[in-house]
Amino acid sequence: xxxxxxxxxxxxxxxxxxxxxxxxxxxxxxxxxxxxxxxxxxxxxxxxxxxxxxxxxxxxxxxxxxxxxxxxxxxxxxxxxxxxxxxxxxxxxxxxxxxxxxxxxxxxxxxxxxxxxxxxxxxxxxxxxxxxxxxxxxxxxxxxxxxxxxxxxxxxxxxxxxxxxxxxxxxxxxxxxxxxxxxxxxxxxxxxxxxxxxxxxxxxxxxxxxxxxxxxxxxxxxxxxxxxxxxxxxxxxxxxxxxxxxxxxxxxxxxxxxxxxxxxxxxxxxxxxxxxxxxxxxxxxxxxxxxxxxxxxxxxxxxxxxxxxxxxxxxxxxxxxxxxxxxxxxxxxxxxxxxxxxxxxxxxxxxxxxxxxxxxxxxxxxxxxxxxxxxxxxxxxxxxxxxxxxxxxxxxxxxxxxxxxxxxxxxxxxxxxxxxxxxxxxxxxxxxxxxxxxxxxxxxxxxxxxx
Ligand code: SF4
Numbered sequence: 154x155x156x157x158x159x160x161x162x163x164x165x166x167x168x169x170x171x172x173x174x175x176x177x178x179x180x181x182x183x184x185x186x187x188x189x190x191x192x193x194x195x196x197x198x199x200x201x202x203x204x205x206x207x208x209x210x211x212x213x214x215x216x217x218x219x220x221x222x223x224x225x226x227x228x229x230x231x232x233x234x235x236x237x238x239x240x241x242x243x244x245x246x247x248x249x250x251x252x253x254x255x256x257x258x259x260x261x262x263x264x265x266x267x268x269x270x271x272x273x274x275x276x277x278x279x280x281x282x283x284x285x286x287x288x289x290x291x292x293x294x295x296x297x298x299x300x301x302x303x304x305x306x307x308x309x310x311x312x313x314x315x316x317x318x319x320x321x322x323x324x325x326x327x328x329x330x331x332x333x334x335x336x337x338x339x340x341x342x343x344x345x346x347x348x349x350x351x352x353x354x355x356x357x358x359x360x361x362x363x364x365x366x367x368x369x370x371x372x373x374x375x376x377x378x379x380x381x382x383x384x385x386x387x388x389x390x391x392x393x394x395x396x397x398x399x400x401x402x403x404x405x406x407x408x409x410x411x412x413x414x415x416x417x418x419x420x421x422x423x424x425x426x427x428x429x430x431x432x433x434x435x436x437x438x439x440x441x442x443x444x445x446x447x448x449x450x451x452x453x454x455x456x457x458x459x460x461x462x463x464x465x466x467x468x469x470x471x472x473x474x475x476x477x478x479x480x481x482x483x484x485x486x487x488x489x490x491x492x493x494x495x496x497x498x499x500x501x502x503x504x505x506x507x508x509x510x511x512x513x514x515x516x517x518x519x520x521x522x523x524x525x526x527x528x529x530x531x532x533x534x535x536x537x538x539x540x541x542x543x544x545x546x547x548x549x550x551x552x553x554x555x556x557x558x559x560x561x562x563x564x565x566x567x568x569x570x571x572x573x574x575x576x577x578x579x580x581x582x583x584x585x586x587x588x589x590x591x592x593x594x595x596x597x598x599x600x601x602x603x604x
Contacts, residue, residue, distance in 0.1 A: 161187040162196035166213065167204025169390065170354050171237055173296075173305035174263055175202045178236070180295030185267045189297065193224065196231060198270060203237035205320050207492035214239050215251060222253030232256065232273055236263070238324040242495065244283040259283040260325055264292040286326050287311075293335065302543055302573045303386075304348045308336050308374065309355035309362075314393065316420075317431045318463065320494040321356050328357065330365050333374055340382045349541055349573060350386035351378075358389045359396035372404030379408035385575060386541060386558065390416045391458075394434050394442055406449040413450050414484075414560040417442070418458035422477030423470040426463055429499070436477060443481055454484040454529075454559035461518055462491040462511030465504040471514050475521050484529045484559070485586070486522045490515050523585040530561065530583035537579050538563070540590075542571045557588075565590040 161182050165175040178200060179189050190196055199221050204210040218233065225231050234256035235247055241259035248254055255273045258266055261284040273280045287310060298304055311326040312319075340351050353374070355361060362369035371389065378387055387410045394417050405411040417439075421427055424435050446453050459478070461471060478486060490511040493500035540555035546564045547554075553567040555576075564587060565578050571592075582589030 157186060159187050159197040160190040160195050161198040161200065162190050162193045163200045163202060164193075164217065165202045166210055167202075167206060167237065169305055169352065170307055170310075170356065171202050171204060172299075173307050173354055174237070174260075175200075176296050176298050176305065177263055177294045178202070178266055179297035179299075181264070181266050182270065183297060184295065185271060187270075193221075197228075198232045198234065199225070200234045200236060203235060203239035205238035205242055205324055205494065207489065208494070209492070211239055218251040218254060222251070225253055232270065234258065234266075234270065234273075236260075236266070238320070241283060241324040242320070245281050248279055248281060255279055257281040257283070261285065261287045264288070264294055287329050291329065291331055300543075302348065302541065303350040303352065304343050305354055306336065306339055306343070306351050307331070307354045308389075309358060309360060312356040313360065314357065314433065315431055317429065317499040318460065318491060318494065318497055320497055323496040325356055328355075328360050328364050330360075330362050332365070333362070333369060333377055336374060337377055337381050340378050340384055344382050344384045347573070348384065349575065350388065351384050353387065353389040355389075356391065357393045357396060359392035359398075359401060363396075370398065370400055372398075372400040372402075375401075375404040375408045375411050379410050384410055387411045388414065388560070392417045394419065394432075394439050397442060399445060402446055402449050405453075412558040412560065413452065414454040414456070414558070415446055416456045416458075418487075419477070420458060420460050421463065421466075421470070422459075422474035423466075426466055426470050426474075429465060430460075430463060436473075440481070452559065454561065455481070456485040456487070456560070457481075457483055458487045458489075459518065459522075460489055460491050461514040462506040464491070464499050464502040464506065466491075466506055471518075475518055478518070478521055478525055482525055482529060483522070484561075485526050486518075488515060488518055488522060526585040527583065530585070530588060533557075533561065533580040533588055534583055535580065537577050538590075539575055540578050542567070542574050542576055544572055545569075562587040563590045564588075565592060567592060 163175045165171050201217055203214050221233050225233055232255040235254055236258045240257050247257050256269050258269055269280045309328055309330045311328045312322050313328045315322055359371055361371040419439050538557045540557050540563045542553050542555040546552040552564045554564050563578055578590035578592055580588050580590050
């Protein structure tokens with residue numbers, strides 16, 4: 154019996170793991186006759202894959218659902234589904250707050266989505282299903298990737314830390330690693346499909362393998378992928394300073410495909426703030442970690458995450474964060490103003506920093522981060538680097554864009570036959586967040602900045 158093709162539109166908020174989950178939703182729904190559409194006006198099923206990391210992301214959910222509810226009225230029979238971290242947190246409450254939603258599913262039962270969609274379609278009733286943890290055996294889920302050059306591969310789910318500002322452990326649960334064999338098999342298939350790069354994902358990717366028996370570590374996985382697959386580039390994010398061990402750094406230095414960039418959130422540059430965040434390390438520990446990375450891989454790119462305006466943060470503690478950015482000389486920092494989250498201890502603490510002061514600090518920190526990032530990019534001027542061309546630049550459609558092994562964005566004039574290729578580019582300009590380049594001669598061998 155032929156399945157009537159329907160159209161599904163997915164809007165994804167938040168991190169790379171959410172983007173990877175959305176690709177798996179497309180894979181699952183194709184099995185019950187849904188094809189992806191980028192035009193929501195054509196959708197029979199509209200899915201919002203949500204993020205709960207900050208209040209702004211959560212508020213956005215309800216404004217989108219309001220618009221979608223109006224849209225749904227013009228498309229009788231169409232369905233609205235909500236997944237991701239806000240859905241995991243709210244559950245039934247989301248239906249009360251957002252009429253028009255037909256399906257609510259969580260972060261632990263993605264594999265159930267086809268059944269929930271069919272049930273809502275057949276019964277016309279609201280379906281809410283939230284699981285409190287992942288199934289005993291992690292299901293292998295089909296995937297339809299939205300990019301043909303670089304692929305996301307989730308290797309560990311959840312987080313065992315309890316940082317006092319973070320909702321992730323509440324909505325994503327405890328750490329669960331996939332088996333090394335299933336990941337190697339997936340990456341082999343990606344290589345056969347022509348993918349050049351794989352980014353290994355986890356809320357705490359550096360804890361990969363700790364929960365397996367016998368336990369292994371991320372360095373073991375990188376070595377296995379390097380030895381057993383021909384994938385050209387390997388990356389991983391997001392790490393935790395306590396779990397980024399020497400064996401992992403050594404593996405990055407040793408495995409040719411492992412790219413020389415580390416994203417290690419420090420969150421603050423002050424010990425009292427780190428203690429109150431329950432991050433589990435001191436600024437000095439982080440300094441030593443950076444020294445170890447730079448000892449093994451001198452030109453590695455190091456980026457981080459920073460929160461300003463954490464409850465009780467004094468001017469001096471904030472300035473400690475600013476001076477650490479200059480001292481470490483980060484290649485880039487994702488910065489954010491502290492946002493109180495439900496289910497987290499710090500949300501109810503006294504000494505909340507006024508919003509105006511938070512944003513004043515954020516503006517100041519961003520100006521320092523930009524200056525430091527620009528300085529970090531100066532040594533690239535005149536150098537030839539290998540970049541993986543990902544597509545056209547969003548800003549200039551005569552320019553292609555891609556990334557160095559150190560995860561620097563490079564824009565250069567070029568034409569589409571280079572997309573998906575590793576090419577040699579000479580850097581002619583350096584901005585805080587991107588480099589400008591030109592392609593001299595196609596046969597030029599790469600003069601890599603690192604190793
Ligand atoms: S390590 Fe990261 S994901 Fe885990 S609780 Fe802390 S901030 Fe959240």
